[in-house]
Every structure is written in structure tokens, then in C-alpha cells.
Amino acid sequence: MSNNNSENSNNHAVIALQAIVRKEVTRFSRIWMQTIIPPAITMGLYFVLFSTLLGSRIGQMAGFDYIQYIAPGIIMMAIITNSYSNVVSSFFGAKFQRHIEEILVSPVPNYVILLGYVSGGICRGVIVGILVTLVALFFTDLTIHSYSVTFIVVILTSALFSICGLINAIFAQKFDDISIVPTFVLTPLTYLGGVFYSIDLLPEVWRQISLFNPVLYMVNAFRYGILGHSDIQVNYALTMICVFTVLLAFISHELLKRGIGLKT
Amino acid sequence: MNNHTLALEITNLTKTYRGKVTALSKIKLHVNEGDFFALLGPNGAGKSTVIGIISSLVKKTEGQIKIFGIDIDDNFERAKSLIGIVPQEINFNQFETVSEIIINQAGYFGIDRETAKARTNDVLKQTQLWDKRDEVSRNLSGGMKRRLMISRALVHKPKLLILDEPTAGVDIEVRRSMWEFLSKLNASGTTIILTTHYLEEAERLCRNIAIIDDGEIVENTSMQALLQKLRNETFVFECATEVKKMPNLPGTEVKQLDSRRFEIAIDNDRNLNQIFKILSDSGIQVESMRNKNNRLEELFLNLVNSNE
Numbered sequence: 259m260s261n262n263n264s265e266n267s268n269n270h271a272v273i274a275l276q277a278i279v280r281k282e283v284t285r286f287s288r289i290w291m292q293t294i295i296p297p298a299i300t301m302g303l304y305f306v307l308f309s310t311l312l313g314s315r316i317g318q319m320a321g322f323d324y325i326q327y328i329a330p331g332i333i334m335m336a337i338i339t340n341s342y343s344n345v346v347s348s349f350f351g352a353k354f355q356r357h358i359e360e361i362l363v364s365p366v367p368n369y370v371i372l373l374g375y376v377s378g379g380i381c382r383g384v385i386v387g388i389l390v391t392l393v394a395l396f397f398t399d400l401t402i403h404s405y406s407v408t409f410i411v412v413i414l415t416s417a418l419f420s421i422c423g424l425i426n427a428i429f430a431q432k433f434d435d436i437s438i439v440p441t442f443v444l445t446p447l448t449y450l451g452g453v454f455y456s457i458d459l460l461p462e463v464w465r466q467i468s469l470f471n472p473v474l475y476m477v478n479a480f481r482y483g484i485l486g487h488s489d490i491q492v493n494y495a496l497t498m499i500c501v502f503t504v505l506l507a508f509i510s511h512e513l514l515k516r517g518i519g520l521k522t
Numbered sequence: 523m524n525n526h527t528l529a530l531e532i533t534n535l536t537k538t539y540r541g542k543v544t545a546l547s548k549i550k551l552h553v554n555e556g557d558f559f560a561l562l563g564p565n566g567a568g569k570s571t572v573i574g575i576i577s578s579l580v581k582k583t584e585g586q587i588k589i590f591g592i593d594i595d596d597n598f599e600r601a602k603s604l605i606g607i608v609p610q611e612i613n614f615n616q617f618e619t620v621s622e623i624i625i626n627q628a629g630y631f632g633i634d635r636e637t638a639k640a641r642t643n644d645v646l647k648q649t650q651l652w653d654k655r656d657e658v659s660r661n662l663s664g665g666m667k668r669r670l671m672i673s674r675a676l677v678h679k680p681k682l683l684i685l686d687e688p689t690a691g692v693d694i695e696v697r698r699s700m701w702e703f704l705s706k707l708n709a710s711g712t713t714i715i716l717t718t719h720y721l722e723e724a725e726r727l728c729r730n731i732a733i734i735d736d737g738e739i740v741e742n743t744s745m746q747a748l749l750q751k752l753r754n755e756t757f758v759f760e761c762a763t764e765v766k767k768m769p770n771l772p773g774t775e776v777k778q779l780d781s782r783r784f785e786i787a788i789d790n791d792r793n794l795n796q797i798f799k800i801l802s803d804s805g806i807q808v809e810s811m812r813n814k815n816n817r818l819e820e821l822f823l824n825l826v827n828s829n830e
Contacts, residue, residue, distance in 0.1 A: 266632075355613070
């Protein structure tokens with residue numbers, strides 16, 4: 259009897275998860291001109307600037323052509339911003355229009371809500387990442403050094419920033435609140451996270467300060483997956499990403515459980 | 523306690539916002555399985571707070587709620603699977619189609635996609651939204667949006683359906699078709715709790731009633747017992763010819779409206795036949811007669827005013 263209950267409960271959770279993920283993927287696919295194409299164009303412009311116009315003047319970095327060196331960072335930047343913005347805008351939109359209540363009044367466990375929205379963010383992050391990679395291939399050659407590291411970093415990073423987007427949306431009370439973090443936190447961290455340079459080029463003080471930037475670990479781990487080069491130990495970077503992901507997943511689950519920003 | 527199975531059992535439910543504003547004060551409420559129950563009260567009385575707590579959108583301060591015997595503190599997910607909620611405000615995604623909204627909702631209740639599609643078709647036919655199934659929901663009329671929320675609440679076949687002012691702002695034709703639909707649904711075994719401002723609606727549909735005011739239940743009884751509490755009722759009589767002089771009608775208060783119409787407030791213990799006989803003996807021919815106010819409306823005002 260209790261086995262049956264547990265089986266039903268698991269089956270219910272899987273179906274509910276599929277429903278949330280399908281809804282999320284349908285949402286960003288329906289507005290692909292706003293969600294999928296713009297990052298490909300923006301990142302394509304980086305490639306234009308740093309390959310033909312500036313890249314040849316900058317020369318090599320860590321033994322790679324400059325455009326080849328920055329391509330993984332630019333792909334990672336697209337993954338980070340899109341997984342974040344997908345969840346923050348979708349979840350806050352659901353709160354604002356009140357259709358988040360459809361899920362809240364249903365017997366959906368909080369971990370399924372978390373997993374569902376994060377999976378939606380991962381899907382968009384990965385799709386945009388693939389698209390930006392295809393654009394990058396017009397400008398440089400990219401071969402994958404380690405499939406496993408590349409895969410793990412992409413999934414974990416997009417999961418981590420999807421969770422960040424969810425936390426932002428949970429606390430947001432107006433539309434301004436969902437643009438503050440991307441503008442004042444996410445963008446500076448990304449640009450200063452070793453996307454365009456090796457931290458070995460920085461003076462020691464700035465190099466040490468850079469080590470506090472979580473994006474640095476993601477960009478370098480991903481660069482290792484693609485090029486086989488990283489400014490920091492890959493195992494250490496992967497451990498840091500895992501720790502941040504688990505910690506923030508726990509925090510966001512607690513917020514959902516307590517109904518912060520959702521229930522009065 | 524009676525022998526009925528309780529669909530909803532609320533004990534000492536209290537809600538205090540920020541430790542200051544008391545929205546509900548130790549309310550107790552029992553709704554039997556199969557009942558059609560009205561929860562009435564003026565604006566801000568606490569009706570939506572009760573529904574919010576039952577549906578998990580509002581956190582209770584203290585008290586106990588059981589849905590078909592399941593304590594929401596022990597197994598809220600199981601309890602929620604038995605309830606369908608139709609909220610007061612529109613709360614679906616305005617960019618999704620009618621079918622998408624209902625199929626997604628079925629998914630949240632653990633219903634597989636094929637079954638969800640079949641059930642969506644069924645409920646849309648029942649609520650006469652079938653031809654709008656592929657329409658983006660924001661394009662629907664107000665009445666259709668209400669029916670969409672009812673369809674959505676029914677897709678998982680809840681045993682208890684709670685409707686928070688479902689007919690607010692819809693025209694009389696839609697309202698009457700909703701009444702018919704809800705009556706059929708109740709006859710098929712679904713317990714229904716209804717909040718409404720249309721007291722005629724409650725009187726017509728519901729068998730039992732609770733009146734909530736200022737966070738407290740001021741009345742909880744059967745509709746019949748409540749209506750019997752009316753001390754008197756006022757009727758408007760329309761006569762076939764001009765009435766020059768009204769005869770003496772003991773136990774009534776008479777007010778002439780114009781030459782052919784007058785109001786008579788009649789005590790409940792008076793027999794209407796006696797009134798008609800006196801009028802007829804005086805040569806007054808009554809052409810039509812109607813209640814001046816909805817009976818429940820009079821009682822409701824009495825109860826709410828006496829609570830102030």
C-alpha cells in the first residue's frame with residue numbers, strides 16, 4: 259500500500275514536472291524573436307569585432323588566437339544571461355499575472371516547481387549556447403577538448419543562474435526589481451569574469467580579487483572543456499560551481515516552502 | 523456532530539496579518555459532503571481569506587482545516603488534490619490558449635497528457651467553450667473567462683469545488699446558465715461552496731449557508747431555517763383597477779405607491795389567503811404580486827447590521 263502511494267506520488271511529480279517544463283519551453287519558443295535570436299545577434303557582433311577588426315591586433319592569448327580564446331567565454335556569457343533572464347521573467351510574470359496560483363493551488367511539491375522552472379532556464383540557456391556556438395564557428399575553429407567537462411559546466415552553470423533568476427523573481431515586487439540584479443550584478447561579474455582576458459594578465463591584487471568572482475570559475479571551466487586551457491584548477495572550479503548550485507537550490511526551495519513573496 | 527461525511531471542517535481558524543490586523547477570528551465551519559453551501563458576507567468580511575487558506579495561497583495563523591478528513595497540516599498535497607478552486611480574480615496566463623491552460627492544470631494534478639486532453643475536451647463541452655478551445659485566452663469575453671476558470675477547476679474531477687464570486691460581472695443569461703451547470707454538477711455528487719454578492723443566487727442554489735462578518739461567523743444554518751427567521755416580508759401588489767380606499771388589514775403595514783400599486787409588509791405568522799380574502803371582499807382585484815426585496819437580502823442586512 260505504501261509502495262503504491264509512493265509510486266503514485268513519484269508518477270504525479272514526474273507528470274507535474276513535465277507540465278511545467280513544457281509550459282516553460284513553449285513560452286520562450288512562442289516568443290523566439292525576443293528570446294532566442296537577440297543573443298545570437300549580440301554575440302555575433304562580439305565575434306565580428308574581436309575577430310576581423312580587433313582580434314588580429316591583440317594577437318595570441320595563452321597560445322590561442324584571441325577570437326578562439328574568447329569564444330568559450332562569449333558562449334558561456336550567453337548561457338548565463340539567458341538562463342537567468344528566462345526564469346526571472348517567466349516566474350515574475352507568473353506572479354504578476356497571478357497564474358503562478360495555478361501551480362500553488364495544485365498538489366505540486368516545491369522541489370518540482372524549482373526543478374521545473376530551472377529546467378526551463380537550462381533549456382533556453384543550452385539552445386542559445388548552441389546557437390551562439392554555431393555563430394562562433396563562422397569566425398573560428400572550435401573543437402571540444404573534454405565532452406564531459408563541457409556538458410557538466412553548461413548544465414550546472416545554466417542551472418545555477420536559473421536558480422539565481424528564481425530567487426530574484428521570488429523577491430521582486432515590480433518589474434524594476436527584475437532588471438536591477440542583471441544590470442548591477444550579473445553584467446559586471448560576467449564582463450570581469452575572464453571572458454575577454456586571462457586573469458594571469460592582471461596585477462596580483464586584481465587577480466586575487468577576481469578569484470571571488472563565481473563567473474570566473476564557470477568561464478574557465480568551460481574554456482577548459484573546449485580548448486583544454488584554464489586559468490584555475492578545473493576540479494576546483496567544478497567543485498565551486500557544484501557548491502554554489504546546491505546551496506542556492508536549498509535556499510530557493512526554502513523560500514518556496516515558506517511561500518516568501520508568493521503567499522500572504 | 524451529525525452522521526454526514528464532512529467535505530470541509532474548519533476549527534478555530536484565525537488569520538492575523540503582520541500580527542495586527544485580524545482577518546479571521548477563531549471561525550468554525552462544517553460543510554457536509556454533497557452540500558451546496560453558501561458563504562456570504564460583505565466586502566472585506568474574510569470570505570476570500572478563508573478560501574485563500576483552504577487553497578494554500580494564504581498562510582493561517584492558527585486553527586485546523588480538514589478536507590474530507592485530511593488535515594492540511596499533515597498532507598496538504600493530498601488535500602489539495604480533492605479541491606477545485608475558482609478564484610474571484612482572473613488568474614490564468616492571458617497568452618495561452620484555452621486548451622493549453624486546462625491541459626497544463628491537469629498536468630499539475632498528475633494527470634497524464636492523453637487523459638488531460640480528453641478531459642479538457644469534456645469540460646470545455648460542458649461549459650460551452652469547445653468552439654473557443656484554440657483561442658488565446660485574453661480574447662475571451664468576461665463570461666467566457668469565468669467559465670474557463672470553472673473548466674480549469676474541474677479538469678481533475680475535484681470532490682469539493684469552491685467558487686469565489688463566480689458570476690460577478692457576467693450578464694444574466696450567462697449567470698443563469700452557470701446556475702444550471704452548477705446545480706447539475708452538485709446533483710452529480712460534487713460538494714460546492716459558493717461565495718457571492720447575488721443573494722438571489724445563494725437562495726436559489728444553496729441548501730446551507732454561513733454568513734461571515736468582520737472575520738466571525740455570525741450565522742451558520744440551513745437556508746430554510748435562516749429564511750424562517752424572517753419576521754415579515756414585504757410584497758408589492760398591483761391591482762387591476764384604481765384603489766380608492768384600502769381595507770383594514772390586521773398584522774400588516776400598508777403603503778400606497780400609486781393609485782394601483784401598494785406595498786404590504788406581512789408578518790410571517792399571517793396567512794396570505796386571509797389577506798387575499800379581505801382584498802377580494804373589498805372589491806380589489808389583485809393582478810400580480812411580487813417580493814419587494816430578495817428574502818435573503820433582508821436577512822443578510824439584518825444580521826450584518828446587528829453585528830455592527
